[in-house]
Amino acid sequence: MRPYIPKDNVQAKSYYTDRYYVAPQVPKEDVSTDEVFAADLAAISAKFEVKESYLQVGQLVVYINAKDIYGVLEFMRDELKYTQLTEMSAIDWLAKDNTFEIFYQMLSMTKRKRVRVKYFIENGQAVDSVEKLFRSADWSEREMYDMFGIVANNHPFMKRILMPYDWQGHPLLKTYPLEGDEFAAWYEVDKIYGKEARDIIGPEIRDTSRVDRYDSERFARLGYEVPKGTKITGDEPKNPNPYQEEGGVFLIKKFDKESSKIVDDPQR
Amino acid sequence: MAQHKVNYTQDGGLPVALTSIDKIVNWGRSNSIWALTYGLACCGIEMMASGASRFDFDRYGTIFRASPRQADVMIVAGTLTKKHAEFIKRLYDQMTEPRWVISMGSCANTGGMFNTYSTVQGCDRIIPVDLYLPGCAPRPETLQYGVMLLQKKIRANKAGNAQKAKRLM
Numbered sequence: 460m461r462p463y464i465p466k467d468n469v470q471a472k473s474y475y476t477d478r479y480y481v482a483p484q485v486p487k488e489d490v491s492t493d494e495v496f497a498a499d500l501a502a503i504s505a506k507f508e509v510k511e512s513y514l515q516v517g518q519l520v521v522y523i524n525a526k527d528i529y530g531v532l533e534f535m536r537d538e539l540k541y542t543q544l545t546e547m548s549a550i551d552w553l554a555k556d557n558t559f560e561i562f563y564q565m566l567s568m569t570k571r572k573r574v575r576v577k578y579f580i581e582n583g584q585a586v587d588s589v590e591k592l593f594r595s596a597d598w599s600e601r602e603m604y605d606m607f608g609i610v611a612n613n614h615p616f617m618k619r620i621l622m623p624y625d626w627q628g629h630p631l632l633k634t635y636p637l638e639g640d641e642f643a644a645w646y647e648v649d650k651i652y653g654k655e656a657r658d659i660i661g662p663e664i665r666d667t668s669r670v671d672r673y674d675s676e677r678f679a680r681l682g683y684e685v686p687k688g689t690k691i692t693g694d695e696p697k698n699p700n701p702y703q704e705e706g707g708v709f710l711i712k713k714f715d716k717e718s719s720k721i722v723d724d725p726q727r
Numbered sequence: 728m729a730q731h732k733v734n735y736t737q738d739g740g741l742p743v744a745l746t747s748i749d750k751i752v753n754w755g756r757s758n759s760i761w762a763l764t765y766g767l768a769c770c771g772i773e774m775m776a777s778g779a780s781r782f783d784f785d786r787y788g789t790i791f792r793a794s795p796r797q798a799d800v801m802i803v804a805g806t807l808t809k810k811h812a813e814f815i816k817r818l819y820d821q822m823t824e825p826r827w828v829i830s831m832g833s834c835a836n837t838g839g840m841f842n843t844y845s846t847v848q849g850c851d852r853i854i855p856v857d858l859y860l861p862g863c864a865p866r867p868e869t870l871q872y873g874v875m876l877l878q879k880k881i882r883a884n885k886a887g888n889a890q891k892a893k894r895l896m
Contacts, residue, residue: 479789493891532894620809621809622845623809630844630845631866635844636840636844637842637843637844638843638844639843639844639845640844643809643844643845645814646809646850647809647813647847647852647853650812650813650814651813651816651853660852663838663848663852664837664848664849665842665848681861700876702872702875702876702878702879703875703879704879704882707884708754709742709746709750709754711758
């Protein structure tokens with residue numbers, strides 16, 4: 460027999476319990492197996508310090524120092540023909556060693572190759588903006604700031620991009636609860652009606668399977684609706700809800716199925 | 728009798744109908760429910776389909792308006808995010824009375840599948856709602872049935888009285 464698991468509050472629990480699960484890694488290959496990447500890596504490591512490098516799923520991954528990022532990307536764009544920054548963001552490793560991992564995904568249209576440039580920063584440390592090199596980094600760095608709280612120096616407009624400007628907290632941190640903290644739970648009520656309205660409006664109902672049969676105001680009584688504020692006794696009659704009143708409507712004719720005629724003459 | 732004159736005693740009687748003020752005002756109101764163009768997410772697509780030729784909202788006198796000042800009903804069609812919450816309140820306040828709100832689809836009703844930090848868990852936390860439509864997304868038939876129920880609700884009210892203040896608080 461299977462062990463009994465109580466299910467009374469199963470909706471309130473998160474599906475994934477291990478939030479710091481580390482996915483199994485794809486095998487890493489040596490860079491020398493690909494001659495284009497080997498030449499690129501040699502060119503980069505001649506000018507900058509490369510901490511680690513390997514091939515993964517046919518892409519070059521290069522770890523550098525945080526202070527070199529503007530120089531490395533400029534060198535790759537101008538000399539190595541990696542002309543596009545397709546994506547950049549951060550990875551939260553705060554639980555492991557209090558660091559963020561920043562990655563920049565580069566694409567070369569002429570070489571048909573992709574390179575991922577990575578580095579680690581401490582929690583609270585700022586990064587150098589590459590917005591002057593790649594316009595796509597403008598919104599990406601704003602999103603990184605919005606989601607992780609990592610500031611990019613020399614960015615022209617370092618503000619939140621997805622969440623409202625007066626939001627507190629950075630939602631993509633692994634410590635941020637999916638259903639929001641206290642600030643998020645009351646955000647719209649506090650902003651529109653003020654904090655004193657919290658008691659009147661009430662907390663958010665997060666349990667999607669919750670059905671309150673004593674609630675006469677909302678839609679919990681489908682088919683058995685009662686007037687607002689009625690005391691529920693349990694033997695409410697079924698409440699068919701036709702779209703029109705029994706006695707008909709002023710100036711509007713009701714469709715009558717019995718007296719209607721189906722015209723099946725093709726020459727009508 | 729000249730030929731162009733209508734003989735009312737013969738041709739179907741006088742063109743006169745007797746009714747009450749309530750009924751004629753409610754008849755006018757319920758058959759010209761102008762809706763605010765307010766598609767927030769995928770429910771907005773179904774709302775557009777309801778307005779287009781196959782389902783044809785114009786039959787009900789429901790014409791979409793791009794301004795809240797010309798609209799009678801706000802159809803909240805889609806996910807209401809917390810960033811947008813202040814604007815739905817502002818648009819609702821800009822609508823002239825009498826005004827009604829239809830909450831269309833699971834997201835507008837309860838937050839739906841978006842049990843997250845950024846979604847308002849039901850637009851009735853911000854504005855008072857007259858009608859909740861279930862579905863994800865509701866079919867255009869559901870929306871039209873909802874509009875007909877709203878017409879019924881309008882007809883049931885006294886037209887002469889000013890609309891009771893429908894505020895959350």
